Amino acid sequence: MKQVHANDVERPNQPGRSTGERPSLATTRLWLFGGLGEEERTALEAACSDVRAIEGKQDLVKERASTGVVHLLLEGWACRYKLTGNGSRQIPTLLLPGDICDIDAILFDRLDYGVATLTPCRVAVLPRARVLELSARYPRIGAALWWLTMVENSTLTEWVLCLGRRSADQHLAHLFCELLVRLAAVGMAENNGYALPLTQEQLADALGLTSVHVNRTLQQLRKAGLVELDRGRLRILEWEAIKRRAGFDPAYLRPEGLRRSPMAA
Amino acid sequence: MKQVHANDVERPNQPGRSTGERPSLATTRLWLFGGLGEEERTALEAACSDVRAIEGKQDLVKERASTGVVHLLLEGWACRYKLTGNGSRQIPTLLLPGDICDIDAILFDRLDYGVATLTPCRVAVLPRARVLELSARYPRIGAALWWLTMVENSTLTEWVLCLGRRSADQHLAHLFCELLVRLAAVGMAENNGYALPLTQEQLADALGLTSVHVNRTLQQLRKAGLVELDRGRLRILEWEAIKRRAGFDPAYLRPEGLRRSPMAA
DNA sequence: CGTTTGATTGACACGAGTCAACACCAGTGG
């Protein structure tokens, strides 16, 4: 598997669309964790021929849009977001390379969230019908997609716990831990550190806080010697200590993948 | 379809197990929304032969348990819960009749939450292998289960928004709205009201608040003339007003079901 | 009855939000 360096994410992308590039990451998550065989991987990669480059901070999918297509994130960071009546924003999901931006679009004809890029991204656009064909024709792909849906469920459940019952510093620490594990899984972390391209305001939207409070909370974690954040690069200095502080247990991210699942049989 | 009256939920249940009762509700949610045919419904009902009655406030599934079975809630209220290190509890999901208590158990061999009954319940216990067989043999059952997973996703996402960006009174109002819609869908609401068997502490665990604050917040909503809560029965007095107050839009509950979904083809 | 569980209330503490100012840096254009 290709190692993806953090800098790759920030390298300038050609705008517009480009076809035929090898979407090496396209199948990463599904492939690494989905227990797919060679045949399924080939079929998937073939379906990912329509690859587009999008700049940072753009709306990929508008709220309540009905798209008819599914977006697979190949490179860069993105997020799902929801707005409340009075204008504040919540990010329920951070999307990393290998994630499906709008997995609900496979079965729903209308999303109830928007998707925005945070950095420049490369995205594979798959017609929904194609995805349904694939998962009907290759039961393992269907299973892998269902499995991904459940992992998202698991992650959302943990976020609910964080939002409901953890203090700001625990929550922020928890997010840093989660990102380390998820990024490491796709080869984007090294040395307990990773590129963190989020502004404090974006962090705040993910944590349900204000950017001012994120700032102060971040300083707490720094002062405690748990993390270091320098020019967009975050390093976790005390892994065990920060895990304890955050109450972080990576089990909810299902690092074992689908292979060990009952479905494998 | 049988109308289920609120009182049914609270009627005394015989403890132990009883086999062969018609699990009329068993397929309700899957059947109503899942776009299943007669054949699938029969197969599902056959699989629901092992029905058990459980008292209120019992652990149905312990946290981190590996069960090998899946629980389908037929009657009563239950919840999923998670505990943090310092003992506080968060309820990420309230389970109503027709819900699958531990849907993740279909693909994961270990849950990352516990399931507890809130009232006396009747539950169908299905071996996981049986569920997998069913969804392999009847693609529509598989699709319906995947669809249910996605609806849970959608609901969790909305809860994240509530926890992150809504004030206590908005959040409580939102929960009341959600419960009305969900209960109405299974025939357990009438006249904009329903039996609400939750203590204020349980409400607090779902809302990420303390029971004291739930109490005060509830009084606000009462004083505003939006709701009435009398002897365990909640009535929404001003539907439009409370929807506005809460920022509630039922779309995220996918009331249209799977029929209208792209998968139906 | 006493016991228990849940609802209610009050006084007070504290975490997080708000508002505003300032610092810093990368671009940008004159």
Next chain:
DNA sequence: CCACTGGTGTTGACTCGTGTCAATCAAACG
């Protein structure tokens, strides 16, 4: 080259929503 700009990070003073602790009340129950 430098002034200007806009976005982001940082800090302080103050407000306010929610938590904490504790007492009391009401209803359910054995």
